[in-house]
Amino acid sequence: MSYEQLMTRLGSAREQSPSGLDRRSFLKLGAASGVASSGFALGLFSGSGAAAAEAGTALKASQNPAAFITIDKAGIVTVMVNRLDFGQGVITGLPMLVAEELDADWSKVRGELAPAGEAYKDPGFGIQMTGGSSAVHNSWQQYRELGARTRAMLVAAAAQRFGVEPSACKVANGVVSAGAKHATFGELAGDAMKQPVPEKVVLKDAKNFKIIGKKTTRLDAVAKSSGRQNFGMDSRAEGMKTVLIAHPPVFGGKVAAVDSAKAKAVEGVVDVLEVKVDRGGTGVAVIADGYWPAKMGRDALQVLWNTDGVEKADSDKLLAQYRELAGKPGIKVREADTSKIAGAPKKITAEYTFPYLAHAPMEPLNCLIDFDGTSCKVTAGSQFQTIDQANIAATLGVAPDKVQLTTAMAGGGFGRRAVPSSDYLVEAAQVMKAWRASGKSGPLKIIWSREDDIRGGYYRPMHVHRAEIGFDEQGKVLGWKHTIVGQSILMGTPFEQFMVKNGVDSVMIEGVADTPYDVPLALEIHHPKVNVPVLWWRSVGHSHTGFVMETLVDEIARTTGKDPVEYRRSLLSEKHTRHRAALDLAVAKSGYGKKTLPAGHAFGVAVHESFNSVVAYVVEASVKDGQPVLHKVTAGVHCNTVVNPLSVEAQVQGAALMALGTTLPGAAITLKDGVVQQSNFGDYTVARMPQMPAIEVYTVPSTEPPTGMGEPGVPPLAPAFANAIAKLTGSPMRELPLRLSNA
Amino acid sequence: MTTFTVNGKTVNVDADPSTPVLWALRDHLQLTGTKFGCGAALCGACTVHLNGAPVRSCITPISAVAGQKITTIESVADDKVGKAVQAAWVRNDVAQCGYCQSGQIMSATALLRGNKKPTDADIDGAMAGNICRCGTYARIRIAIKDAAKSLA
Numbered sequence: 001m002s003y004e005q006l007m008t009r010l011g012s013a014r015e016q017s018p019s020g021l022d023r024r025s026f027l028k029l030g031a032a033s034g035v036a037s038s039g040f041a042l043g044l045f046s047g048s049g050a051a052a053a054e055a056g057t058a059l060k061a062s063q064n065p066a067a068f069i070t071i072d073k074a075g076i077v078t079v080m081v082n083r084l085d086f087g088q089g090v091i092t093g094l095p096m097l098v099a100e101e102l103d104a105d106w107s108k109v110r111g112e113l114a115p116a117g118e119a120y121k122d123p124g125f126g127i128q129m130t131g132g133s134s135a136v137h138n139s140w141q142q143y144r145e146l147g148a149r150t151r152a153m154l155v156a157a158a159a160q161r162f163g164v165e166p167s168a169c170k171v172a173n174g175v176v177s178a179g180a181k182h183a184t185f186g187e188l189a190g191d192a193m194k195q196p197v198p199e200k201v202v203l204k205d206a207k208n209f210k211i212i213g214k215k216t217t218r219l220d221a222v223a224k225s226s227g228r229q230n231f232g233m234d235s236r237a238e239g240m241k242t243v244l245i246a247h248p249p250v251f252g253g254k255v256a257a258v259d260s261a262k263a264k265a266v267e268g269v270v271d272v273l274e275v276k277v278d279r280g281g282t283g284v285a286v287i288a289d290g291y292w293p294a295k296m297g298r299d300a301l302q303v304l305w306n307t308d309g310v311e312k313a314d315s316d317k318l319l320a321q322y323r324e325l326a327g328k329p330g331i332k333v334r335e336a337d338t339s340k341i342a343g344a345p346k347k348i349t350a351e352y353t354f355p356y357l358a359h360a361p362m363e364p365l366n367c368l369i370d371f372d373g374t375s376c377k378v379t380a381g382s383q384f385q386t387i388d389q390a391n392i393a394a395t396l397g398v399a400p401d402k403v404q405l406t407t408a409m410a411g412g413g414f415g416r417r418a419v420p421s422s423d424y425l426v427e428a429a430q431v432m433k434a435w436r437a438s439g440k441s442g443p444l445k446i447i448w449s450r451e452d453d454i455r456g457g458y459y460r461p462m463h464v465h466r467a468e469i470g471f472d473e474q475g476k477v478l479g480w481k482h483t484i485v486g487q488s489i490l491m492g493t494p495f496e497q498f499m500v501k502n503g504v505d506s507v508m509i510e511g512v513a514d515t516p517y518d519v520p521l522a523l524e525i526h527h528p529k530v531n532v533p534v535l536w537w538r539s540v541g542h543s544h545t546g547f548v549m550e551t552l553v554d555e556i557a558r559t560t561g562k563d564p565v566e567y568r569r570s571l572l573s574e575k576h577t578r579h580r581a582a583l584d585l586a587v588a589k590s591g592y593g594k595k596t597l598p599a600g601h602a603f604g605v606a607v608h609e610s611f612n613s614v615v616a617y618v619v620e621a622s623v624k625d626g627q628p629v630l631h632k633v634t635a636g637v638h639c640n641t642v643v644n645p646l647s648v649e650a651q652v653q654g655a656a657l658m659a660l661g662t663t664l665p666g667a668a669i670t671l672k673d674g675v676v677q678q679s680n681f682g683d684y685t686v687a688r689m690p691q692m693p694a695i696e697v698y699t700v701p702s703t704e705p706p707t708g709m710g711e712p713g714v715p716p717l718a719p720a721f722a723n724a725i726a727k728l729t730g731s732p733m734r735e736l737p738l739r740l741s742n743a
Numbered sequence: 744m745t746t747f748t749v750n751g752k753t754v755n756v757d758a759d760p761s762t763p764v765l766w767a768l769r770d771h772l773q774l775t776g777t778k779f780g781c782g783a784a785l786c787g788a789c790t791v792h793l794n795g796a797p798v799r800s801c802i803t804p805i806s807a808v809a810g811q812k813i814t815t816i817e818s819v820a821d822d823k824v825g826k827a828v829q830a831a832w833v834r835n836d837v838a839q840c841g842y843c844q845s846g847q848i849m850s851a852t853a854l855l856r857g858n859k860k861p862t863d864a865d866i867d868g869a870m871a872g873n874i875c876r877c878g879t880y881a882r883i884r885i886a887i888k889d890a891a892k893s894l895a
Contacts, residue, residue, distance in 0.1 A: 087840030087877045217836045224841030225832035227776020227816030231842060234775040242770070267759060290770035291779070292762045362780050362788060362842040362876050411778070411842025412876045450781040646836050650882070654839055657878025681785035681874060690867040692880035 060123075062142060064197055065150045067119035069098065075174050075186030077102065078110045082120035082139065083130040084383045085113060085220075086361070086413035087654070088710045089647040090135045092219045094143050096643055097136075100211040101147030101203060102154075104185065105174035111219050116385035116405035128385040131418050131536070133611035133708025136643055140705050141203075148201035150192075157191035158183050206641065206703040215646045220409070232381040232408035235368045237443035241270055243431055244294040244447060246284040247277055248305050250674035251313075251457055251531050254282045256306035263300040268293025272301070273434040278423040278457075279533065285431045291447060311531035312674025318462060318530060319353060322485040326351065326466035330483055330524035331503050334513050338522045341479035344470025348555060352467075353735045354544045355668035357460035357537055358684060363411020364453050367428040370443035371436065375402045377443075380425060381410025383417035387494075391422035395429035414658070415536040419458060420493035423533070424448065454684050455676040459669050460537030461487040461508075465548045475560040475567055480521040482512060484545075487534045488527040503527065507536065511545030511715065516579055516609060517553060517571040532671065538658060539714035542610040546715025547722070547736060550606035554723040555732050564605050564723065565592065578638040581700045582616040583607045586636030589698050590618035598622075601631065604724025606716035611708030613639040615652065617716045619693070621724035628725045628738050630660060633695040635713070640704035648709055649697045655713025656695055661687035663718050663738040685737075745805040749774065750818035760806035764798075765789045767805050768815060776816040776845050780874070787873030790846035791815050797853040799872075816845035824894060825852045831890035839877035847873050851887050860891055 061067055062082075070078040079098045085091040091111040099109045114120040114128075121128045123142045151171055158176035159166040161183060168178045174185045206212075223229035248254065260272035268289040277283040284301055288294035341347065368379040369392075376396055382388045385405055393400040410417060419425075428446040435444060448456065463486035470478045488505035490496050499506050504525055513523055537543060557567035565587055572579050583605075587593070592603050600622045607616035620632040635652050642648050661667055666685030670677045678684040722733035731741045745756050749772060756767045763782075768774040768791070777800060780788030784799035791800045792814040800813075819825035828851050838844045847870070854861055854869035861869070866887055875883070 085840075087838075089839070217833065218838065220841065221833045221836055221838055224838035224844055225829050225848065226820065227845045229841050230775070231778075233779065233842075236773075290758075290766060292759065292766040292770070295782075296759070296761075360876060362778070362786065362840065362874065364779065410840065412840045414876070447779075450783070450786075650836070650839055650877075650879070653881050654878030657880060658876065680783050681781050682783065686874055686876060687878070687880075688872075688874060689870040689880045689883070692878075692884070695881055 059197060059199055061119035062121060062123050063145060065146050068146050069150050071185050071189040073186045073189065075184050076108050076110060077104050077185065078112055080114040081111050082114050082128065083135045084381060084407055084410055084417065086381065086410035086417065088651060089218055089644065092216060093136050093643050093647055094139055095219065096211050096216060097140065097143035098147035100209060101144045102151045103171040106211055108174055113407040113409065115407055116389040121386060127387060129418065130383045133710040133712065136706050137612065137708055144203050145201055148203055149198055152198045152201060153192040153195040154185060154188050156195040157188045161191065212643050216644045217646065229409060231363055231411050232379060233363050233366050235379040235408055237368060237370060240443040240445050241287050241289060242291050242294045242445050242447060243285050243287050244298045244449065245275065245277065245427060246298050246301055246303055247452065248281045248283060248307065250307040250310050251533060252279040252281045252310045253305045253307040255284060255303055257304040258284050259302040263297040266293055266297045266300055269297040271438060271440065273438060275434045276430045277427050285434065287435065287444065307674065313530050313532045313671045314673060315462065315670040321528065322464035323351065325485045325526045325528065326464045326483045330526040332524055333504050333509055334521060334523040336520035336522040338479035338481045338520065341468055341470035341481060344478045345472050346559060348469045348552065350467045350552065350732065350734055352465040352548050354463040355670065356462045356532065357662065358454050358669050359414040359416035359537055360453060360684065360686060361412030361414060361416055364450055365424045365448040367425055367446045368443060369428045369432050371396055371432050377404050379406040379408050381408045381413065381417055383413055387420065388422045388425050391426050392429045395426050396433065414538040416458060419535060420495055423458065451679045454678050454680060457533035458535040459532065460543060461489065461534040463544045467548065467552055469552065469556065471556055473560060475556050475562050477519040480519050482521055482523045483525065484508060484512065485526045485528065487530050489534050489536060491527065507540045510541040511608065511610065512549060515549055516576045518573050519571065539610055539711040542608065542715040546608040547719045550608060550716060550719035551722050551733060558727065568607060578614045579607055579609060582614040582636040582638040585698050585700055586616040586618045586634050589696065590634035592618045602724045602727040604720040604727065606720035606723060608716040610712045610715055613707040613709060613712040615712045615716050617720040619720045619724055621721055623725065623728055626740060628721065630693045630721050633693050635695065635697045637697060638700040639707050639709050640702045641706045642699050643706055648699060651709045652697045652713040653695050655711065656717045657687050657692060659714045659717035660691060662736050663721055665737050667737045745809050747808045747810060748812045750815060756805055758805065761804050764791065764800040764803045764805055764808055764813060768800065774815055774817055778842055778845055780843065787850060788843050788846040790849040790873065792849060792853060797850050816849060819849060819852055824855050827890045827893050828852045828855060831886040831893065835882050835886040835889055837879050837882040837886050839879055843873060843875045847875065847883055855891055855894065859894065861887060
């Protein structure tokens with residue numbers, strides 16, 4: 001079952017849950033809780049929009065412009081974006097889809113992040129979420145239809161005003177005209193909202209696109225270049241206190257004793273409370289007037305922790321255990337005849353290791369919360385709005401519709417903000433409960449320090465892969481036995497019932513189980529249970545499977561004297577046209593096979609599909625002072641229709657850089673006796689400016705519906721880099737971070 | 744009470760002298776354009792100018808800036824170099840999540856004030872302390888050169 005099918009099933013089950021508000025109750029909630037006054041339009045147009053929203057229609061809330069599009073008298077079109085924007089650019093991309101079908105004047109289009117609400121659930125998944133690189137892919141039809149419906153209503157209003165048939169009206173740049181008569185969207189907005197919402201609309205043919213496909217600067221570019229963009233971290237409320245939580249040093253540990261006298265003596269510290277924290281543990285919350293007193297207070301705490309009975313994970317021991325497991329029979333995922341490996345003329349037996357990785361978004365996690373005993377207001381950079389809403393509500397003992405969740409612009413995420421347990425948000429609710437139980441009230445801002453973030457768990461899991469491959473002198477693979485060992489991300493979460501089948505977590509095997517290469521590959525897996533919380537990390541399973549598959553295929557090519565590009569082509573059947581097109585494009589643009597590189601430099605190649613898009617990289621690398629250096633990257637991308645070329649380029653550049661970070665020494669989270677050994681950017685390496693290679697991004701032309709772009713640029717980068725280094729050194733690279741065997 | 748100048752205005756901050764400039768700006772003066780990223784001068788998100796030179800405000804206590812001049816992202820465009828940098832950032836669509844960009848712009852502005860035509864190595868040196876997890880470095884490099892060109 002694909003990621004999408006699984007998410008769809010999860011969504012259909014969620015729809016029946018108490019968190020699923022019907023449209024009518026959502027509208028009432030909005031009106032009653034004053035959301036409208038904060039700029040959220042209930043109706044299609046500003047003013048008394050609710051009437052239009054309530055108009056009888058068979059459309060679902062997610063198909064009705066009512067909750068999505070506002071046009072004010074000045075003609076400003078504001079589009080509600082049903083996703084979190086954490087850098088991927090959806091706050092520009094989705095408004096572009098609306099504006100295209102609306103024939104709007106782009107200079108008057110704005111985007112706004114939607115709060116948690118029924119209308120904003122993903123039309124396919126049935127929950128409000130951002131993930132799986134699915135935002136534009138899943139809302140492609142939805143947002144264009146929203147634009148087309150709104151356009152039809154504006155045209156109907158204009159036709160009445162002009163005394164002509166709607167078919168006599170033309171729309172361009174936010175103006176409806178018929179002959180010499182014309183009216184702007186702003187002038188028509190009031191009348192248009194009284195028109196019926198059409199159910200069926202005809203969408204534009206790709207050849208008529210004016211906005212889709214055009215290089216478009218982000219709508220938030222000015223705000224984000226001037227310090228004016230508000231993030232969750234910048235949200236505030238009257239009388240707000242700041243909270244830092246002392247977490248147990250081992251996941252699930254508890255407070256045995258706490259001496260808070262010194263903390264309470266810090267000027268500005270208001271209270272010190274013991275609170276329930278994630279994974280059954282307890283911690284100590286320091287509540288203060290601002291971050292600095294809260295931090296000084298937390299530093300002054302004297303806490304004795306009880307970690308008895310809590311498993312203390314240790315990376316070195318885990319690695320030994322994983323290696324042993326990799327050699328044992330596991331759960332069968334994919335079967336193939338591997339009997340010919342033993343007698344094969346050539347063999348590769350390889351073991352790969354991958355560490356835990358922290359997401360480390362630049363904005364540390366935070367949450368503004370207030371609760372009056374009946375209803376709750378939360379502002380957070382949430383990637384899972386309706387799930388977070390339900391989890392916060394359950395913690396506070398209220399119905400989900402009593403939690404009003406505002407989606408804040410987020411300073412990065414890379415998966416960390418999509419937590420099935422809503423870890424840090426539930427902790428915020430726990431602090432709020434304890435705060436109220438102590439007889440106090442008022443809004444609290446929970447902030448994680450960078451140390452909290454690096455040590456806070458929810459890492460990309462550690463993995464070991466083992467592969468035994470038999471092949472002939474021509475590189476024909478006779479048998480491929482593959483084993484993956486790693487924690488399941490989804491077991492023990494509400495996703496388990498949909499995304500874990502026969503004991504196999506679908507997100508660990510993606511990229512191997514569905515390899516496009518025509519090889520007899522048998523796959524088995526082990527899911528050890530470890531007391532380290534794990535989570536999806538940009539490109540999820542592909543972040544390790546892509547590396548293993550693309551370095552192994554390259555190694556077979558090298559071993560048999562085949563050109564690695566030609567060899568890949570020979571393994572890709574005719575149906576994999578997108579792989580071939582992306583690879584051919586990267587090869588052609590890079591000068592691979594034609595250009596002479598400087599001495600000591602080599603090309604490396606990799607191609608990988610994830611989230612329905614294919615990215616191929618041809619890179620140029622060398623070894624300097626015992627370290628691999630990446631000089632240049634040429635990307636060939638197949639993501640079907642490119643909505644915003646600037647955004648696709650940015651996503652590929654960013655994904656490549658993030659993946660490059662995983663190759664650098666120090667890009668690993670390790671544990672000793674249950675304690676995470678890294679704490680900040682000084683000991684957890686991420687890529688910096690001097691490491692950024694020159695990068696060129698090319699896309700394969702297509703008019704098919706767009707596919708994912710936030711993640712697919714990650715998986716092929718590290719293997720392309722490793723393949724170039726292996727070509728130079730003659731030794732295969734089988735771990736991340738990359739390490740030269742003689743280093 | 745500690746007195747210093749922020750963006751041309753004299754401010755009095757009633758906080759412990761050890762309070763970092765970052766939190767004085769954010770919590771006491773409601774100037775939230777300067778960002779908290781690491782609290783240890785490792786990421787550069789909190790970069791401001793102290794008497795014109797870039798400093799990490801997260802480890803600079805207010806006691807160290809008494810009587811001195813702080814400039815933040817909110818007013819960096821008051822001067823032609825800062826303005827050119829901001830314009831280049833928008834023109835080249837640099838920001839992704841945008842959280843680190845205040846610090847990036849402050850570092851880039853300081854670089855261009857002292858170096859009218861920075862080379863790639865100059866840019867690496869001046870910007871290595873500013874982390875961007877979204878990976879906007881390629882466009883930052885282009886934007887710095889673009890800003891330099893617009894100032895020439």
